[in-house]
Amino acid sequence: MIQYKLIYFDVRGLGEVSRQLFHLAGCEFEDVKIPRNDEQAWLELKKSTPFGQLPILKILDAESQNEIEIPQSSAIGRYLANQFGYAGKTPEEKAMVDAVIDQFKDFLVSQKRLTLAVRTKKSEEEINRVKEDIVTPAKDTYFKILKKLLENNSSGFLVGNDITWADLQISDNLTTLDGLGIFVPSEEPILAKFHEKIMNTPSLKTYFEQRPASLL
Numbered sequence: 334m335i336q337y338k339l340i341y342f343d344v345r346g347l348g349e350v351s352r353q354l355f356h357l358a359g360c361e362f363e364d365v366k367i368p369r370n371d372e373q374a375w376l377e378l379k380k381s382t383p384f385g386q387l388p389i390l391k392i393l394d395a396e397s398q399n400e401i402e403i404p405q406s407s408a409i410g411r412y413l414a415n416q417f418g419y420a421g422k423t424p425e426e427k428a429m430v431d432a433v434i435d436q437f438k439d440f441l442v443s444q445k446r447l448t449l450a451v452r453t454k455k456s457e458e459e460i461n462r463v464k465e466d467i468v469t470p471a472k473d474t475y476f477k478i479l480k481k482l483l484e485n486n487s488s489g490f491l492v493g494n495d496i497t498w499a500d501l502q503i504s505d506n507l508t509t510l511d512g513l514g515i516f517v518p519s520e521e522p523i524l525a526k527f528h529e530k531i532m533n534t535p536s537l538k539t540y541f542e543q544r545p546a547s548l549l
């Protein structure tokens with residue numbers, strides 16, 4: 334039997350898509366959450382992580398006691414999506430799913446500057462400056478790409494006819510951007526409809542309703 338342990342901080346962040354993939358697939362896993370404010374606990378754990386950061390996924394074969402650890406959020410997400418059948422159905426769909434994930438990662442670079450300003454409690458003026466100078470131009474490109482994908486796909490998903498981990502990643506990011514005031518559902522009906530659809534995925538709905546609230 335295979336036992337999975339996902340280790341990340343007690344926020345959604347870069348660990349959330351993997352959590353959602355386990356719930357979507359109905360696969361049991363240990364969801365280890367390191368308190369963000371317990372720096373000592375993290376610094377102790379950091380020494381033993383493969384690349385010095387979280388998330389990591391530990392996969393234990395209970396029979397042979399063989400354990401492997403996968404670092405990097407996209408590598409973990411892609412691995413789980415392939416294991417559970419949410420990576421796209423054909424090589425071409427998989428490539429497009431990966432392209433959407435890469436586009437999200439490109440956007441994340443600008444988003445990170447905003448989340449840093451929010452987390453370090455910068456002044457409202459500074460936060461608004463980061464939004465106007467960095468995040469808004471990046472958002473415009475990113476949202477345009479996502480809307481084009483949705484407009485060209487009658488399934489309501491970003492790629493193909495079924496939900497993939499790209500849908501989970503983008504929907505989760507829209508939740509974050511909503512909280513940060515960057516995604517305003519009433520101004521973006523196509524993205525709002527997509528977000529609503531993913532949030533109402535039957536096997537995820539209870540999880541979404543019960544998980545602790547987290548801005549990031």
Ligand SMILES: N[C@@H](CCC(=O)N[C@@H](CS)C(=O)NCC(=O)O)C(=O)O
Pocket residue numbers: 346347379385386387388404405406407
């Ligand atoms: N490219 C990595 C980035 C991982 C990353 O930035 N992790 C942060 C949390 S979101 C972290 O471990 N921070 C603590 C540290 O670097 O000491 C990934 O996608 O997993």
